[in-house]
Amino acid sequence: MAKNKFHDGPGPSQRQLRVGELIRRTLSEVLARGDVHDPDLNRLSITVGEVRTSPDLKIATAYVLPLGGKGQDEVLKLLARNKGELRRVIGKKVGLKFSPDLRFRLDETFDQMDDTRRLFEQDAVRRDLDE
Template sequence: MAKNKFHDGPGPTQRQLRVGELIRRTLSDVLARGDLHDADLSRMSITVGEVRVSPDLRVATAYVLPLGGEGQDSVVRLLADNKNELRRAVAKQLALKFAPDLRFRLDKTFDQMDETRRLLNQEAVRRDLEK
């Protein structure tokens, strides 16, 4: 079985979860306040759904989605262009030995929930569930 780069065991450690949540809150606060020098990014409302941290806490992947789904193509690019400024903001707020390298991905959670709902509403699936 291949190892996942985010954890070696069955799931992330409590420390990874705790640091990920602290980074998520910090990123959310910075983005909500518009504290960035990029005017395009400051105008966007961005939801940070989750942050996954590597076991050594050196890489943090933030799963983001622009409010309303508008501008999905540009949001990840804009965040990546401003990752050094965001990294400094995270480092300033958190007392970690190293400021993690930030990576950004689109949050597909809502798409997956919609697909699950669609599957569960199929007649054949409902019939099987009722048995």
């Protein structure tokens, strides 16, 4: 049986959660203000839904989604291309001893919420819930 990536261990520490949220807010601000020297990236509106950090805080995985969900592959490529500059800016603004390596993944929570909503709207599921 495959392990669920959300339930293999005690979960993130308070420090991981705090640093992840700090990086998320900072990354959101940097992207919203266009602080990166890449006009292709600055023309896009990107939502940063969550940032998860490794236990040693050396890796930060940002879950992102472009506004409207279009151009997802392009957003990941642009963020990867500007990873070094983003890492430097975040390191300076957040004030960590070591700036974490940034990784970018698509945020699929909105799709999952839509799927769950559709599931609950099915007649068979409604019947089971009413009982």
